[in-house]
Amino acid sequence: MAKxxxxxxxxxxxxxxxxxxxxVHREIHTSDISRPGVEMTGYFKYYPKERLQVLGKTEVSYLNELTNEQLKERMAKLCTDVTPGILVTRGLEIPQELVDAAEAGGVPLMKSPHKTTRVISRLTNFLETKFAPFTAIHGVLVDIYGIGVLITGNSGVGKxxxxxxxxxxxxxxxxxxxxxxxxEDYDTLIGNSPPLIEHLLEIRGLGIINVMTLFGAGSVRSHKRITLVINLELWEKDKQYDRVGLEEExxxxxxxxxxxxxxxxRPGRNLAVIIEVAAMNxxxxxxGINAAEEFSERLTKVIETGEDTQISPEDRTED
Structure with missing residues (x-):
């Protein structure tokens, strides 16, 4: 997990x-953001002090209704030694008691001119991206017609x-x-290159090439959602490969x-064209268009009805 x-x-x-x-060097350990509305009333029993605290128009308006003594007491409890920061949105005027409590507790007090919902949305997306589960896979990731295709296989197979x-x-x-x-989400995988080898491609016998330098900025992407995996393996004569496309791995x-x-x-197969067609398919x-299922339905219909699908010579028309 990133720090x-x-x-x-x-x-x-x-x-x-x-x-x-x-x-400002306090660590944030969760993507959850708190709006301490209940805490403003004085109830701190379940105060999530380890979260980033965001105060919007509702919270600040309520603070302005409190007495000076109530403000000092509650702002002191709000600013703990583990609170990573307090952010006030909409460019609202901040009570001096909050400023004093934040300064005394060493809690970063920040201000944003934007609306509360927009600020929370952007901060949550940023933190969830940082805290997302992470792994690394040996392979190649290419954007083909908008489809993120992860090409895997043993070393030297031609990825x-x-x-x-x-x-x-x-x-x-x-x-x-x-x-x-x-x-990034329960069903969303985002792939990118390590910074050290970004835009680089290793070709055996040729070495390292810079794809962006050779082919232009339009030939690379910084990241892409992975939606399809293509596994390359050396042809095995005795292995049965899917020839229809009904099996879904x-x-x-x-x-x-x-x-x-x-x-x-195996020699003679144009892998680039095959993978390109796989992405289009x-x-x-x-x-909702599945050629394999359409063929299966046609075949089932022919078997059930016994109809001959071939066209006789006399039924053919000349162009």
Whole structure:
């Protein structure tokens, strides 16, 4: 899990730090954000002090209704030694008692000019991305017609060479050799390249090439959602491969099952074209068009009815 501190939020967003400079290096351990409405009333029994605290129009308006003594007491309890920060939205005027309590407790007190819901949404997305489960897989990730295709297989099977051909055909490289994958949602996997080898492709006999330098900025992407896995394996003469397409394999990456297809490799097969067609066929399936199922239905109908689907010579018409 990545390490996130309050200073990262200040660097990422348009936030103004009012006080609490000593606490900007406090760590944030959860993507959950708290709006301490109940705490404003004085009930701190279940106060989630380890979360980032966000005060909007409702909370600040309530604070303005309190007496000075109530404000001092509750703001002191709000600003604990583990609270990573307090953020006031909408550019609202902040009570002096909160400023004093934050300064005394070393809690970063920040201000944003934006609406509360927008601020919470952006902060939550940022933190969930940082805290998302993470893994790395040996393979190549390519964006083919908007489909994130993860190409896997044993070393030397031709993954990088296939990716190079796909780039030449107008598709975009995301990562080669090592693909870093994070699970941003329960069914969403985002892949990217390690910074050290970003935009680089290793071709045996040729060496390392920079895809962006050779083919332009339109040939690469920084990250892409993984929706299809293509596994390349050397052709085995005695193995039965799927010839119709009715069998649906999946590959489990963390908690997500991703559709998978296995393509045998042997001389004379154009892997780049096959993978390109596999991506297009996958798009059609998502649109409800499945050629394998249509063929199966036709075959079942012929078997059940006994009709001959061939056209006799006399029924044919000349163009």
């Amino acid at each position: 996130v501190i309050t200073q990262d939020l200040l660097n990422q967003y348009d936030l103004e730090l009012l006080t609490g400079e000593a606490g 990088s060479e296939t990716a190079l051909e796909l780039v030449k055909r107008g598709h975009r490289l995301v990562a080669d050799d090592s693909v870093e994958i994070r699970q 999946t590959m489990s990456i963390m908690d997500v099952d991703v559709p998978k297809a296995t393509i045998p490799v 996958f798009r059609l399936k998502r649109m």
